[in-house]
Amino acid sequence: xxxxxxxxxxxxxxxxxxxxxxxxxxxxxxxxxxxxxxxxxxxxxxxxxxxxxxxxxxxxxxxxxxxxxxxxxxxxxxxxxxxxxxxxxxxxxxxxxxxxxxxxxxxxxxxxxxxxxxxxxxxxxxxxxxxxxxxxxxxxxxxxxxxxxxxxxxxxxxxxxxxxxxxxxxxxxxxxxxxxxxxxxxxxxxxxxxxxxxxxxxxxxxxxxxxxxxxxxxxxxxxxxxxxxxxxxxxxxxxxxxxxxxxxxxxxxxxxxxxxxxxxxxxxxxxxxxxxxxxxxxxxxxxxxxxxxxxxxxxxxxxxxxxxxxxxxxxxxxxxxxxxxxxxxxxxxxxxxxxxxxxxxxxxxxxxxxxxxxxxxxxxxxxxxxxxxxxxxxxxxxxxxxxxxxxxxxxxxxxxxxxxxxxxxxxxxxxxxxxxxxxxx
Amino acid sequence: xxxxxxxxxxxxxxxxxxxxxxxxxxxxxxxxxxxxxxxxxxxxxxxxxxxxxxxxxxxxxxxxxxxxxxxxxxxxxxxxxxxxxxxxxxxxxxxxxxxxxxxxxxxxxxxxxxxxxxxxxxxxxxxxxxxxxxxxxxxxxxxxxxxxxxxxxxxxxxxxxxxxxxxxxxxxxxxxxxxxxxxxxxxxxxxxxxxxxxxxxxxxxxxxxxxxxxxxxxxxxxxxxxxxxxxxxxxxxxxxxxxxxxxxxxxxxxxxxxxxxxxxxxxxxxxxxxxxxxxxxxxxxxxxxxxxxxxxxxxxxxxxxxxxxxxxxxxxxxxxxxxxxxxxxxxxxxxxxxxxxxxxxxxxxxxxxxxxxxxxxxxxxxxxxxxxxxxxxxxxxxxxxxxxxxxxxxxxxxxxxxxxxxxxxxxxxxxxxxxxxxxxx
Numbered sequence: 132x133x134x135x136x137x138x139x140x141x142x143x144x145x146x147x148x149x150x151x152x153x154x155x156x157x158x159x160x161x162x163x164x165x166x167x168x169x170x171x172x173x174x175x176x177x178x179x180x181x182x183x184x185x186x187x188x189x190x191x192x193x194x195x196x197x198x199x200x201x202x203x204x205x206x207x208x209x210x211x212x213x214x215x216x217x218x219x220x221x222x223x224x225x226x227x228x229x230x231x232x233x234x235x236x237x238x239x240x241x242x243x244x245x246x247x248x249x250x251x252x253x254x255x256x257x258x259x260x261x262x263x264x265x266x267x268x269x270x271x272x273x274x275x276x277x278x279x280x281x282x283x284x285x286x287x288x289x290x291x292x293x294x295x296x297x298x299x300x301x302x303x304x305x306x307x308x309x310x311x312x313x314x315x316x317x318x319x320x321x322x323x324x325x326x327x328x329x330x331x332x333x334x335x336x337x338x339x340x341x342x343x344x345x346x347x348x349x350x351x352x353x354x355x356x357x358x359x360x361x362x363x364x365x366x367x368x369x370x371x372x373x374x375x376x377x378x379x380x381x382x383x384x385x386x387x388x389x390x391x392x393x394x395x396x397x398x399x400x401x402x403x404x405x406x407x408x409x410x411x412x413x414x415x416x417x418x419x420x421x422x423x424x425x426x427x428x429x430x431x432x433x434x435x436x437x438x439x440x441x442x443x444x445x446x447x448x449x450x451x452x453x454x455x456x457x458x459x460x461x462x463x464x465x466x467x468x469x470x471x472x473x474x475x476x477x478x479x480x481x482x483x484x485x486x487x488x489x490x491x492x493x494x495x496x497x498x499x500x501x502x503x504x505x506x507x508x509x510x511x512x513x514x515x516x517x518x519x520x521x522x523x524x525x526x527x528x529x530x531x532x533x534x535x536x537x538x539x540x541x542x543x544x545x546x547x548x549x550x551x552x553x554x555x556x
Numbered sequence: 557x558x559x560x561x562x563x564x565x566x567x568x569x570x571x572x573x574x575x576x577x578x579x580x581x582x583x584x585x586x587x588x589x590x591x592x593x594x595x596x597x598x599x600x601x602x603x604x605x606x607x608x609x610x611x612x613x614x615x616x617x618x619x620x621x622x623x624x625x626x627x628x629x630x631x632x633x634x635x636x637x638x639x640x641x642x643x644x645x646x647x648x649x650x651x652x653x654x655x656x657x658x659x660x661x662x663x664x665x666x667x668x669x670x671x672x673x674x675x676x677x678x679x680x681x682x683x684x685x686x687x688x689x690x691x692x693x694x695x696x697x698x699x700x701x702x703x704x705x706x707x708x709x710x711x712x713x714x715x716x717x718x719x720x721x722x723x724x725x726x727x728x729x730x731x732x733x734x735x736x737x738x739x740x741x742x743x744x745x746x747x748x749x750x751x752x753x754x755x756x757x758x759x760x761x762x763x764x765x766x767x768x769x770x771x772x773x774x775x776x777x778x779x780x781x782x783x784x785x786x787x788x789x790x791x792x793x794x795x796x797x798x799x800x801x802x803x804x805x806x807x808x809x810x811x812x813x814x815x816x817x818x819x820x821x822x823x824x825x826x827x828x829x830x831x832x833x834x835x836x837x838x839x840x841x842x843x844x845x846x847x848x849x850x851x852x853x854x855x856x857x858x859x860x861x862x863x864x865x866x867x868x869x870x871x872x873x874x875x876x877x878x879x880x881x882x883x884x885x886x887x888x889x890x891x892x893x894x895x896x897x898x899x900x901x902x903x904x905x906x907x908x909x910x911x912x913x914x915x916x917x918x919x920x921x922x923x924x925x926x927x928x929x930x931x932x933x934x935x936x937x938x939x940x941x942x943x944x945x946x947x948x949x950x951x952x953x954x955x956x957x958x959x960x961x962x963x964x965x966x967x968x969x970x971x972x973x974x975x976x977x978x979x980x981x
Contacts, residue, residue, distance in 0.1 A: 233843070341801025358800065362846055373951055374835035375783065375860045376766025376925030381949070386836050387822060390815050397812060410799035411811050412848050414841045418658075421787055421858050421892075422926075423837050423952065433799045433846050467846075500801030501847075524806070526798050527848065 148546050150252045152539035158244045159538070162188070162228070163236040172529025173236055177229040177271040178206065178310035183317045185228045185240075189268060190318050192247065196254050198266075201324040205286040205296050206270035206311040209324065212250045214263040214553065220329035221263035222552045223512075224249060224545060226337060226504065227272035227283075234273070235531020237338045237521065241538060243268050245336040249546035260553030262331055269504045270311070277307045279468060284504035287326050288511040332479055332552045333508040336517040336541045338533050340501050342524030350540045351487040351494035352518030353480050357506040358408075358498055359442050359472035360435040363449060367392070369460040371418060371426030386416055386425040388458035395456055396432070399448050407445065408435040408500065437472050437498045473506050479515025479548070486547040492540050501526075517541045517548075573971050575677045577964035583669045584963070587613070587653070588661040597954025598661055602654040602696040603631065603735035608742045610653045610665075614693060615743050617672065621679050626749040630711040630721055631695035631736040634749065637675045639688040639978065645754035646688035647977045648937075649674060649970060651762060651929065652697030652708075659698070660956020662763045662946065666963060668693050670761040674971035685978030687756055694929045695736070702732045704893065709929035712751050713936040757904055757977045758933040761942045761966045763958050765926050767949030775965045776912040776919035777943025778905050782931040783833075783923055784867050784897035785860040788874060792817070794885040796843060796851030811841055811850040813883035820881055821857070824873050832870065833860040833925065862897050862923045898931050904940025904973070911972040917965050926951075942966045942973075 165188070166174045166181030175181045186208055190200045193210035201209040211221065226242020246266035253260065269287075274280025277299045285291040297308030315321070339345075344352050369383030393411055400409045413431035432449065436442050453464050480496070487494040497518060499506075508514045519541040522532040590613070591598045591606030600606045611633055615625045618635035626634040636646065651667020671691035678685065694712075699705025702724045710716040722733030740746070764770075769777050794808030818836055825834045838856035857874065861867050878889050905921070912919040922943060924931075933939045944966035947957040 339801065340798045342803075342806050360800065371953065372949060373765045373926055374833055374837055374858045375785065375927070376764065376951075377833070377949055378767075378830045379833070380830050381767050381771075384835075386839060387818075390818050390822075390836075393815050394819055397815075405803045405805050408799055408802070408804070410809075410847075410849055411815075412799055412841070412846050412850060413844050414811060414839065414850075415844070416837070416839045419838050419840070421837050421856055422835075424835055425837060425839075431846055435800045501798055502800070524797065524802060526801075528796065 148252055148256060148258060148550055150248045150539065150542050150546050152535055155244060155248045155539055155542055156535040159236055159240065162240050162244065166230065168529060170529040172531070173230045173234045174232050175228065175230040175234065176232065176276040177273065178314055179276065182229050183313060186268065186314060187317050189228070189243065189247070190321065196251055198250065200318065200321045202315060202318065202321040203287065203324050203326050204293055205283050205326065206314050207283045207287055208268040208321070210247065210250070210266040212253065212260070212264045215259055215261050217263055219262045220331040221265045222549050223265045223267050223330045223333045224335070224549055225267035225269065226335050227269045229271060229273050231273050231275050231527045233527060233529060235526060235528055237531055237533045238340065238526050239272060241338055241533070242336045245538070245542035245545050248542045249549050252546055253550070258550065260550065262553040264549055264553050271307065272504055276301045281502060281504050281507055282307070284507040288507045289327050290507055290510060293326065330512040333505060333512055333514040334479060334517065334545055334548060335503055335505040336519070336545045337503060338521040338526060338531070339518040340521060340524065340526035343497060344518060344520035345522065345524065347495065348493065349495050350492040350519065350537055351483070351544055352497040353484045353487065353494055354475065354499050354516035354518055355480050355496050356437060356472060356474035356498050357503060358435045358437045358500055359439060359470050360433060361442055361446055361469050362467040363432045363464050364467050365430050365432065365453060365462065365464045367428045367457065367460040367462050369426055372424040374422045374424050377424060382424050383459050384424050385428040385460050388460040389428040389430055391458055392452060392456050393430070395452050396449060399452060400434070400445055406436060407441065431467070435500060439471050470502065473509050475509055475515050476513050478513045482548045482551060483515055483517055483544060486544045490540070490543055490547070492544065517544055573677055573681060573683060573975055575673045575964065575967050575971050577960055580669060580673045580964055580967055581960040584661055584665065587665050587669065591655065593954060595954040597956070598655045598659045599657050600653065600655040600659065601657065601701040602698065603739055604701065607654050608738060611693065611739060612742050614653070614668065614672070615746065621676055623675065625743065625746045627740060627743065627746045628712065628749050628751050629718055630708050630751065631739050632708045632712055633693040633746070635672065635675065635691040637678065637685070637689045640684055640686050642688055644687045645756040646690045647974050648690045648692050648755045648758045649760070649974055650692035650694065651760050652694045654696060654698050656698050656700050656952045658952060658954060660951060660953055662956055662958045663765065663951050664697060666763055666958070667761045670963070670967035670970050673967045674974050677971055678975070683975065685975065687978040689974055689978050696732065697929055701726045706927060706929050706932055707732070709932040713932045714752050715932055715935060718751065755933070755937040758930060758937055758939040759904060759942065759970055759973060760928060760930040761944070761970045762928060763946040763951060763956070764943040765946060765949065765951035768922060769920070769943060769945035770947065770949065772920065773918065774920050775917040775944065775962055776969055777922040778909045778912065778919055779900065779924050779941035779943055780905050780921050781862060781897060781899035781923050782928060783860045783862045783925055784864060784895050785858060786867055786871055786894050787892040788857045788889050789892050790855050790857065790878060790887065790889045792853045792882065792885040792887050794851055797849040799847045799849050802849060807849050808884050809849050810853040810885050813885040814853040814855055816883055817877060817881050818855070820877050821874060824877060825870055831861060832866065856892070860925060864896050895927065898934050900934055900940050901938050903938045907973045907976060908940055908942055908969060911969045915965070915968055915972070917969065942969055
């Protein structure tokens with residue numbers, strides 16, 4: 132109560148809210164031990180032991196700061212700093228602490244630790260915000276254990292029914308609903324809370340996972356939206372034949388047909404402005420033997436762009452090529468996943484841009500190439516993201532690295548914007 | 557002795573030597589049960605239980621016919637019909653009874669059963685040849701359990717040292733030398749015999765495993781040689797990047813680089829006469845994930861041609877393209893396997909052609925696209941092969957099928973030629 136009373140007497144000026152870069156960096160190193168791998172990376176799949184341990188450690192820090200710890204039915208965890216007017220919708224910050232199997236030390240956990248740093252700075256400095264501030268750890272963002280990703284935020288924002296999410300099984304047949312019980316058991320003192328509660332605004336700090344900020348020497352990316360994507364699985368069926376005995380003229384070579392199709396797709400989707408991302412990341416040849424002409428190829432096309440019309444046009448181009456260029460093979464395709472681009476409303480991006488300028492950080496507006504929980508939250512409340520550079524743009528890789536000064540700059544801007552939003556009338 | 561004396565009194569005219577098509581077909585159906593699969597195919601890896609059982613059954617038939625059963629140190633089995641002049645080098649016929657994991661009912665075993673049918677017909681008809689006639693079951697032709705294939709005939713012909721072959725391990729770490737002991741144990745009454753003994757001539761009957769004979773309506777392929785091959789493994793290393801965040805201009809996409817390289821190889825190796833066989837049968841993308849630009853691709857090129865000079869030219873073309881078209885990736889290549897073409901000396905092919913004509917079978921000369929034990933034996937003695945059509949050219953597949961009449965025609969020509977060779981002065 133002393134601190135709260137003291138805070139009432141202060142002028143809540145965000146310039147006094149200075150985060151501690153050393154603590155922020157040390158926390159990253161501490162959390163890298165949960166699921167740490169020999170090559171310096173992290174394997175912390177959603178709700179596995181290392182992920183539960185990371186949640187437990189976050190809850191311990193929060194309880195030590197006097198925050199409330201809450202869990203919702205889909206396994207999202209909230210660390211809540213009560214506001215002067217606790218009935219107001221909170222400002223929410225956060226990200227996720229699960230990782231890819233070959234993850235790094237910054238993807239996801241940075242947004243959580245930056246949010247926690249902002250709150251801890253407020254607590255230490257006696258800043259009591261008007262609105263509550265919540266640091267959220269969204270469940271199962273990566274989708275490596277339970278597909279698809281961003282499930283926790285999707286359920287919170289009402290985009291996926293709770294029952295659907297809880298019924299998703301991992302490769303061992305364990306349901307998300309069962310794994311969430313493990314989380315409840317790991318943090319028995321957590322309060323239960325509801326999904327879809329009102330939120331004043333949502334902010335997510337994240338490493339860029341791309342090369343642009345580093346290449347341009349910027350500290351802060353003011354994220355204006357998240358590009359959309361289409362994932363299409365193409366199956367080409369020819370005929371498996373003996374590679375030594377079957378003349379070219381009698382072959383139905385699914386590999387050559389798929390290769391020619393991919394070549395034509397790449398040419399047809401070439402854009403001079405280099406905004407369209409065309410990737411064939413999955414490609415499987417059957418039976419994959421030296422002496423057998425491939426009878427079947429299954430490959431996956433991932434296309435991303437900030438603009439829905441371009442995505443739809445690309446879909447049509449691909450469908451046309453599939454129709455025309457099967458080279459004697461039977462070809463089928465199906466959409467595996469699809470997500471339209473989202474542009475954040477200007478409120479949060481504008482505040483981020485101003486805060487970065489006030490702190491003297493070089494910033495630029497940037498569209499997110501990767502998907503994030505903030506995309507889901509943008510359907511629920513004003514949302515935005517802060518990017519910081521990562522070395523070489525490398526992510527989902529044990530080599531992932533971000534400079535301590537860049538992490539600190541992003542956390543500082545986050546703290547400044549959260550404070551403004553939490554104080555705003 | 558009665559039969560032998562009777563035979564001495566006969567005019568050994570091959571036209572009297574008429575094989576029994578019904579027995580030959582029934583034997584194929586009987587042997588398909590050793591390792592038979594639910595889809596009608598055969599999985600009979602070298603010296604596994606089903607292969608040992610097939611050897612045992614062959615030995616039983618041979619012993620019932622009064623043949624000698626012999627095993628050599630590398631696990632080749634010989635069913636020997638003694639000749640009137642038993643010290644002469646024998647005429648040898650045969651093939652193998654092991655199969656691919658997804659094998660059919662005719663590959664290999666046909667050459668064994670056709671050879672046995674020829675011998676059984678001689679025994680039943682009281683034909684006693686001047687030279688001994690041996691039906692050989694070469695060990696480990698397919699190479700699916702112990703790599704490489706054609707090991708038994710290679711050791712017999714002195715192309716591979718015995719110790720090298722016996723030291724080859726399967727995937728479970730079992731050595732060929734250990735597995736051969738299982739064969740010795742399965743057929744305890746077999747005599748032991750030496751490797752590399754003199755052979756007057758070797759004949760192998762086999763399904764074509766290609767589409768030519770069927771398409772042209774021919775019953776008999778007079779095999780004039782076995783084409784050579786080169787297997788090259790190419791590794792392209794780019795950089796794994798996030799597919800959503802990395803602009804095209806910053807990518808080192810190993811998949812696109814490999815695709816472009818394969819396209820150019822296919823174009824550069826196009827021959828109007830359709831003799832060169834260019835196959836990319838193996839192709840693996842790493843890490844093979846939707847949202848990761850492939851950082852590495854490993855693929856395998858299999859090239860075959862009847863002519864050594866063309867193979868060497870193709871090797872040079874491929875090496876040149878690999879050098880020039882890496883598209884920013886690091887590329888390495890290595891030769892995995894190499895085999896020069898073999899042309900059989902005219903003795904055996906000419907006899908086959910004449911015998912087919914005398915029986916009224918439509919025949920054509922044909923080069924073998926696949927490798928066979930007869931290739932190895934051609935370094936040891938005059939050798940040749942008889943091909944019969946198989947449906948759709950399909951082999952190494954449970955759908956493999958050959959018409960009873962075609963199998964009978966091939967076995968009849970085999971019997972005729974063996975008799976002539978065995979009688980020849």
